[in-house]
Amino acid sequence: MAQRVRKAVLPVAGLGTRFLPATKAMPKEMLTVVDRPLIQYAVEECLAAGIEEFVFVTGRNKGAIEDHFDSAYELEATLEQRRKTVELKQTQNATLKAGNAIFTRQQKPLGLGHAVWCARHWIGREPFAVLLPDELMVSSPTCTAQLVTAHEMTGGNVVAVMDVPREQTGSYGIVATRNEKNGLAEMTGIVEKPKPEEAPSTLAWIGRSVLLPEVFDHLEKHETGAGGEIQLTDAMAKMIGHSPFHAMRYNGQRYDCGTRIGFLEANIAVALHRRDTAVETRVLLNRLLKG
Ligand code: UTP
Numbered sequence: 560m561a562q563r564v565r566k567a568v569l570p571v572a573g574l575g576t577r578f579l580p581a582t583k584a585m586p587k588e589m590l591t592v593v594d595r596p597l598i599q600y601a602v603e604e605c606l607a608a609g610i611e612e613f614v615f616v617t618g619r620n621k622g623a624i625e626d627h628f629d630s631a632y633e634l635e636a637t638l639e640q641r642r643k644t645v646e647l648k649q650t651q652n653a654t655l656k657a658g659n660a661i662f663t664r665q666q667k668p669l670g671l672g673h674a675v676w677c678a679r680h681w682i683g684r685e686p687f688a689v690l691l692p693d694e695l696m697v698s699s700p701t702c703t704a705q706l707v708t709a710h711e712m713t714g715g716n717v718v719a720v721m722d723v724p725r726e727q728t729g730s731y732g733i734v735a736t737r738n739e740k741n742g743l744a745e746m747t748g749i750v751e752k753p754k755p756e757e758a759p760s761t762l763a764w765i766g767r768s769v770l771l772p773e774v775f776d777h778l779e780k781h782e783t784g785a786g787g788e789i790q791l792t793d794a795m796a797k798m799i800g801h802s803p804f805h806a807m808r809y810n811g812q813r814y815d816c817g818t819r820i821g822f823l824e825a826n827i828a829v830a831l832h833r834r835d836t837a838v839e840t841r842v843l844l845n846r847l848l849k850g
Contacts, residue, residue, distance in 0.1 A: 670788025698811020715803025
């Protein structure tokens with residue numbers, strides 16, 4: 560039987576250069592979609608999948624993330640005094656259970672694979688989820704919950720994938736698969752950022768996975784790949800053939816909040832989707848489009 564997925568790694572040590580100057584002093588993962596930061600969406604996605612322990616791999620200037628998940632004593636006391644119960648609840652909801660989060664540092668942004676490797680001591684030898692918080696997923700069950708279910712069925716590594724236009728393969732890890740059944744396929748390869756003409760398919764890894772701890776044994780070698788970075792996808796490729804590896808077609812919406820337009824789209828889409836903001840957003844958009 561597959562071991563239960565209890566822990567998640569959230570790599571947040573990147574420089575966020577595509578969002579400068581917003582990310583000069585503030586972490587990209589604290590950018591807000593409607594009223595909560597991207598990192599909170601990722602944490603909530605995990606909690607909905609039964610994952611309650613978190614390893615945040617942070618870097619310089621990322622202190623705001625740690626503070627966001629801490630309790631804010633003075634603020635909470637003031638909200639209580641002013642009887643702002645809804646706001647108080649929202650603030651408290653962002654607090655993680657005591658002792659359930661670890662913040663470790665990737666001193667240099669050497670690549671996503673290196674960031675995940677930095678979490679090795681806190682994960683130990685059990686399966687774990689990895690989420691890139693700048694990808695926002697909206698679905699029920701959550702993308703991570705879908706992966707956990709797939710892991711329970713297969714007992715191995717599972718990555719979430721989606722079809723992308725062929726001209727965009729150079730921005731993704733692209734998978735090769737066989738024997739797809741009900742959206743789950745055996746993975747036979749994964750290539751980081753291939754040129755469109757060299758891509759084995761148009762199925763892109765979208766920043767969500769459940770991985771076995773063997774991935775650390777490969778990351779340990781610190782081999783660099785595309786862009787001179789230590790790539791997580793290269794370590795994944797090395798596991799194929801040694802432990803079960805599947806690609807799961809994600810069923811839901813995905814917004815690439817690492818880009819300005821993707822981030823804007825996420826804000827509009829979430830605002831249109833939420834009951835408390837939908838009507839006003841629609842009116843606002845109509846007005847802006849007419850103007
Ligand atoms: P990205 O490449 O999208 O993020 O990495 P980035 O490097 O911060 O952004 P740009 O490209 O310069 O605009 C995806 C995720 O992996 C993390 C990032 O924080 C982001 O959540 N990451 C990336 C690390 O933690 N360490 C790294 O060395 C690289």
